[in-house]
Amino acid sequence: MEWLGLQFVTELPESGQVILNCTHDPVLVLVAYLVACAASFATLDMAERVGHAENPGARRVWRWIGGACLAGGIWAMHFIGMLAFQAPIEIHYHLPTTLFSLLIALLASALAMHTLSVAQPSLARCLRTAVVIGLGIASMHYVGMAAMQSSATAYYQPSLFGLSIVIAVGASFAALWVAGYLREGSGVAHQVLKYVAALMLGAGIISMHFTGMAALQLVLPDGAAPTMAVETSHLQLGLTVALIILLILGSAISAAMADKKLQNKEHDLRRVNALLSQLDQARMSLQQVANYDALTNLINRRGFNQLFAEKLSQKASEGGMLAVMFLDIDHFKRINDSLGHDAGDALLKVIASHIKSSVRSHEDVVARFGGDEFCILISLRDREEARNMAQRIMLKMKEPIELAGRRMVMTTSIGISLFPHDGSTCEELLKHADLALYQSKGAGRNGLHFFSPSLKTRASFELQLEEELRNALREEHALMLYYQPIFELKTGRVTKLEALIRWQHPTHGLLTPDRFIGIAENNGLIAELDNWVLRRACKDLGELSRHGCEDLKIAWNCSPLNLAREELADEIESALRTAGVAPERLELEVTENALMGNIANTLVLLRQIRALGVSLSIDDFGTGYSSLAYLKRLPLNTLKIDRSFILDIPTATADMEIVQAIIVMAHTLHLQVVTEGVESLEQYEFLERSGCDFIQGYLLSRPVPLDELRPVLEEINQRKPSHAVNPLSLAHGTFAPMSLDPSPKNPAPHAGASVVRPIR
Structure with missing residues (x-):
């Protein structure tokens, strides 16, 4: 080729x-x-x-x-x-x-x-x-x-x-x-x-x-x-x-x-420009995150404080008034618990829009501090402007809201502080508005209150009591237990005692639980306080045994907050073992509402306590849920009728019928019945006829400290005949009340002593 x-x-x-x-x-x-x-x-x-x-x-x-x-x-x-x-x-x-x-x-x-x-x-x-x-x-x-x-x-x-x-x-x-x-x-x-x-x-x-x-x-x-x-x-x-x-x-x-190289430089330049742009966006995002609430798009606490400081400085130099409003949505937790947090978030958005529509958009500052707490800062000429705006917000809040297929109406509690009358700094005004908010919530919610100096005095007093209560728990003799006898109608003897805590305050004298239990519960001291009462009651029970009272039982009240702690059963076992007391001589009293808070977990804990041999009593029966469906599931021994049902006996026929029905129901469930607050012979006779097992109240004795208890017990036990107490013996005077007042009822003193519970 x-x-x-x-x-x-x-x-x-x-x-x-x-x-x-x-x-x-x-x-x-x-x-x-x-x-x-x-x-x-x-x-x-x-x-x-x-x-x-x-x-x-x-x-x-x-x-x-x-x-x-x-x-x-x-x-x-x-x-x-x-x-x-x-x-x-x-x-x-x-x-x-x-x-x-x-x-x-x-x-x-x-x-x-x-x-x-x-x-x-x-x-x-x-x-x-x-x-x-x-x-x-x-x-x-x-x-x-x-x-x-x-x-x-x-x-x-x-x-x-x-x-x-x-x-x-x-x-x-x-x-x-x-x-x-x-x-x-x-x-x-x-x-x-x-x-x-x-x-x-x-x-x-x-x-x-x-x-x-x-x-x-x-x-x-x-x-x-x-x-x-x-x-x-x-x-x-x-x-x-x-x-x-x-x-x-x-x-x-x-x-x-x-x-x-030129292209690399261009890339580097573009990257630098992109980084600068990203930095600007990040700065703006950080500023948004730092100063604004992501859910409602309102400014948050940090952003509010910055604007507040600026406006406060302006008003201080130019003159004028400012109002700080704290808003808290009433019972908002129920929404999260029942409908879920998504529904709660949706509700917060609606509420934020309601608040924004109720204020002057160009002058007023609306912020969300967290949860369901909002704060408003407004400029005003007189006090009534703040009241009118708060009322406008409360009226707007009452408009029905469609949420998760339901129509609901929310209410709000509002606390207001004013500059310069209630403070000159941001911290003071916010703190005083918060105190006013708590007054609104304590007064039944769905209301507004302005700050007053008395609120600060009370808050300072509660803070001081909290500090002193912490010290009292570490001291030896500041806290003490008083005991009130519980008389068994069948045997005619005092067979139980209810332990009631008292605080011998160096300035305010002897304080009953209603003065400090709430402080303990709000500041995380209730578990320590409950444990103190438990160990002291077991120790006193051992002391009574050494003096011939080896059959007495002591009833000890437990706070609802403490009842939610899994460690409670171990603490009870430890206290009994340390004091050398048989578990059958200790009775744990809990309220209905505490039992129903988390029935599943409560049942597990109560069965653990019951397995130790400790008796269980439901206190203040009739004032809470009173649900038979739950009552039959609880490992109870005793049911305690609240004193409110016998106050008007024998004049209140309806109360008498209720008490009789409770006693019959309790006996049907194989529970013993204790009625507290017994103050008259007529009440005693009615309860004895109705088949009540135990009574407790001023008819027998006031609560007394341990060193005064034995003479009281001997006197109550000696007043009975050799057989069980009956109406005839009462009528002939063989049993006389130990009331310190001549009248059968003691309005002021016994109301405190009967209503005041041990640790709740």
Whole structure:
């Protein structure tokens, strides 16, 4: 086969002279390899720039530059390789054919760069492109070979000819794959890998060229005399071409590096601008978070305090009044407990909008401090403006709200303090408005109160009592127990005592529980106080046993807050074991409401206490839930009827019927019945006729300390006949009340003593 005068698969003629002593200049071979490596590196660099360029125009420019570098490099390598070829005949090169080979190289390179501009070319596409590019490079090579003009005829060995094409295709595929792999990455390792790839690709390109040259055989026609080769400076020309192409490639690589640095600077600048923008957004977000409530979009406590300080300073210098309003939603916890926190959040949004619509948007500040607590700061001319606004808010709050498929009406309690009358600092005014709010809540809620100095006095007094109560718990004799006898009607003896705590205050004298139990419950002292009563009662019970009262039981009241503690059963067992008292001699009294707070957990705890052997009594029965469904599930021993049911006996028929019904019900459930607050013989007679088991009250004795208890017990027990007490014996005076007043009822004193409970 002959193409462009070249014999590719034609056998060598039988006659003719084969030129065997063709050689290559090693310096130009090395220069050709360096040019091939430089072209490969430039191509990889241009492919990387195409991949990183953001502007389509820039990508197009770098694609053409890369194609020119690749074409120029391959063609220059081929040209220098041809100059390195040394034959013992005169060889000339046909210029148009040589330029045509350059055109083929440009087309092949353009196709290569087009494929490299694709972000992630598929393997099939790379293979197809590699075949086309390889054929193009081979065509460029052999067209360039066809430009050789001499007296000899060029023949090619078919095997080496085919191998050169395979090498061209393989080198093209390697270039495409390596360029795609090196598109992403940075750093020293990435650059070293690019250098190594350029050396390997350069070796592949020059291997194709010299494989094709190795396939070449020049044959002189028979009888033709070889013309001597003219001495030409091929080395100088080859070096000149190499220098020119290397300068071009170096310029392209330098331009790519400069563009890369410029693009990196632009990226850095954009990143800096983006970071600055993000910082501004973060600052605004932080300011929003720091000063605004995310749920209602009202300002929060921090933002309110800043505005409050500014307005306060302004009013202090210019004159005028300010009002601080604390708002608390009445019974808001029920919404969260019954409908869930999502419904509670939705309600808070509605309430916030109600409050905002009730104030002057341009003058007044509305804030949410947390939970269901809101605060309003308003400028005003007189006190009535604050009252009118508070009433307007309360009226707005009474509008029905649709929530979770229900229509509900919420109410609010409001406390108000005024500047400058109620304080001159932010802290004072907020504290005084809070005190006024608590007065509103304590007065039944759904109301408003202004601050008054008496509130501060009472708050200071309660704070002082809290501190002194903490000290009293650490002292030996500040707290004490009083005991009130509980008389058993069947045996006619005192068989139980109720332990009642008292506080011997150094300034205010003997304080009953109603003065300090609430303080203990509100300040986390109730568990410690309950434990003190428990241990002292067990200790006193052991003392009574050593004086012949080994059958007496002591009833001890437990706070509802303490009843929710899992440690209570262990504390009771520890107190009994320390005092050496049998568990059957201790009775735990709890109220109905405390039992029903969390019935499941309460049942578990009560069964643990009951398993110790401690008796259980339900106190103040009839004033709470009085649910038979729960009552039959509780491991109770005793039911205690509240004194409110017997106050008007024997004149109140309805109360008498209720008491009788409670006694019958309790006996049906196998419970003993204690009636407290018994103060007259008529009440005693009625209870004895109704089958009551125990009585307790001023008819027997006031609560007395331990050192006065034994004479009282002896006197009560000695007043009975040898048989059980009966109405006839009472009528004949064999049993007389121990009241300190001549009348059967003691209005002021016994009301406190009967109503006042031990720890609630």
